[in-house]
Amino acid sequence: MTIRYPNGKKYVPVQQLETGRKKTNPSFSNRGKTLEDELNDTNEYYLSNNIAVIHKKPVPIQVVNVKYPARSAAVITEAYFRSPSTTDYNGVWNGKYIDFEAKETKNRTSFPLQNIHEHQVEHMRKVSEQNGITFLLVKFTVLDRYFVVPYEYFEKKWERMIEGGRKSITLSEIEEMSIEIEARYNPRLDYLSALKKLQNNFN
16 A cells, blocks of 8 residues: 655555564564554553553544445555654543654664654654643664653754754663663553653653
């Protein structure tokens, strides 16, 4: 199926841009689950235990072409994003609005900023200005490492790129400005515990 942005440009997944081929599910300690799978499992745990209400945002798509290989089956062959996407997840935790973007990279030493779009950064900026909690959750798939990157720190690296600096955030920089979380059984990725630590640091 072909999916296009509102301007008609063909949508290419970030993982495909990085590797030149379609992404395959990694099979490290996460047993083949993607970051999205892991976060969905985590959010289901939060919801069922009355910890938080956080969901993946639906992507608004306008269907253009549909084929019917059989009377009982329909196959979408072309579609457009109705509007630019913002971030992946949002919800409420402890009376606070939560909004974050989840990204994976196969790079071992840095996180490419090409993985983030300008309109997503602008969205996170507006959430931050309204005192919402916004951040990036970055997974280094080859290293099997996960980081909660606060928007306040990420913004500085983004501005560095805009001003002509490096187009990535090094792993050492991410280690310095983030909270690392380890995958476990339940919840799979306890990013809310990382947020608690960050709030304590800010206080």
